[in-house]
Amino acid sequence: MNPIPYGRQDITESDIQSVVDVLQSDYLTQGPAVPAFEKCLADYCGAQNGVALNSATSALHVACLALGVGKGDVVWTTPVTFVASANCALYCGADVDFVDIDPCTYNMSVECLANKLKLAEDVGKLPKVVIPVHLCGQPCDMAGIFALGQQYGFKIIEDASHAIGGKYKSEPIGNCRYSDITVFSFHPVKIITTAEGGMAITNDAQLANKMRLLRSHGITSSPEDMCSRPQQEIWNYQQIDLGFNYRMTDIQAALGLSQMARLDNFIAKRHGLVSRYNQLLSDFPITTPWQSQDSHSSYHLYPIRLQFDKIKQTQHEVYKFLREAGILVNLHYIPVYLQPYYEKLGFEKGYCPEAEKYYSETISIPVYFGLTEDMQDRVIESIRRAIA
Numbered sequence: 001m002n003p004i005p006y007g008r009q010d011i012t013e014s015d016i017q018s019v020v021d022v023l024q025s026d027y028l029t030q031g032p033a034v035p036a037f038e039k040c041l042a043d044y045c046g047a048q049n050g051v052a053l054n055s056a057t058s059a060l061h062v063a064c065l066a067l068g069v070g071k072g073d074v075v076w077t078t079p080v081t082f083v084a085s086a087n088c089a090l091y092c093g094a095d096v097d098f099v100d101i102d103p104c105t106y107n108m109s110v111e112c113l114a115n116k117l118k119l120a121e122d123v124g125k126l127p128k129v130v131i132p133v134h135l136c137g138q139p140c141d142m143a144g145i146f147a148l149g150q151q152y153g154f155k156i157i158e159d160a161s162h163a164i165g166g167k168y169k170s171e172p173i174g175n176c177r178y179s180d181i182t183v184f185s186f187h188p189v190k191i192i193t194t195a196e197g198g199m200a201i202t203n204d205a206q207l208a209n210k211m212r213l214l215r216s217h218g219i220t221s222s223p224e225d226m227c228s229r230p231q232q233e234i235w236n237y238q239q240i241d242l243g244f245n246y247r248m249t250d251i252q253a254a255l256g257l258s259q260m261a262r263l264d265n266f267i268a269k270r271h272g273l274v275s276r277y278n279q280l281l282s283d284f285p286i287t288t289p290w291q292s293q294d295s296h297s298s299y300h301l302y303p304i305r306l307q308f309d310k311i312k313q314t315q316h317e318v319y320k321f322l323r324e325a326g327i328l329v330n331l332h333y334i335p336v337y338l339q340p341y342y343e344k345l346g347f348e349k350g351y352c353p354e355a356e357k358y359y360s361e362t363i364s365i366p367v368y369f370g371l372t373e374d375m376q377d378r379v380i381e382s383i384r385r386a387i388a
């Protein structure tokens, strides 16, 4: 039997045709597909501007730079995330710090954030930017984080790499009502894919322009942005900032645009799988993901929390059993500050107790568009045997 991954892309003939069309066109990069994809996603979110990049990691980097993050600044994020949510601060020469999670939502705890802000204010070390992550697609308490941002003066980047297609208080994730910038990822395990790719969404035109500049070497070809030069010299572009080559290709954008047509289907399918899991796992000694009443998760991931007071096996034994049964479960995530690179920066075990407890009890089981009910039954049966 084929192994079942924890997540995977779904590519149709029409996705393939949209990529072939670009390959047969004049522009493989910097053509019409990138702005079309940007507009499509910004419109979907109900936001003003989309800036496509070659990854969400790049999007987080230019988002931090656009908000002025640099040496001497501090950026806060959650420890239960992919390393990119924290690395972006280090790229800018800033320091990074972590706010513990809420044991129910697994997202950054607003209570811990409030307490940490009070302490930081006393020592004059308030964060410049806070990066909440909508873990597994479950939206963070953005209203609470936004209110603290108003009180303490920090900017907010939503890392919505898991959350495209989700809703918070009946509005799409990405509308930036409670943030300065929202970042999406289109890696193949995410909800829609461009192979590699990301997008930064913002309602602030200046931030959008800055991110566009940074994604392409800091080069502008708009005369109004150029420095004046003698009239007889030819200057059709100028480098006015230090940027990068973080551009998305038209090949990727065409795939993204084609995938956008099925985004709502992808989310609906995930919701169907999740309610089936919730039901069929209800008498297992595991805790299934919590769903806030005021939000609609995109269900990028389905982490189960093993109740070790009722299970004899260790987390490692359950993990190994499932992998050997061809259920390619994963762990989302090892608290970032326990990564060897971060330990070298001085972080130690015990720093965020709820994050560490979550990490020691959790396993992500498969959830993706192509998962059939038969496959799902195989996953459930394997879990039953793993903890028997």
Ligand SMILES: *Cc1c(COP(=O)(O)O)cnc(C)c1O
Binding pocket: 054, 055, 056, 057, 058, 081, 082, 084, 085, 133, 159, 161, 162, 184, 185, 186, 187, 196, 197, 198
């Ligand atoms: C996948 C992911 C990223 C990075 O996305 P890339 O597009 O692979 O760079 C960042 N943050 C989170 C939470 C992610 O899951």
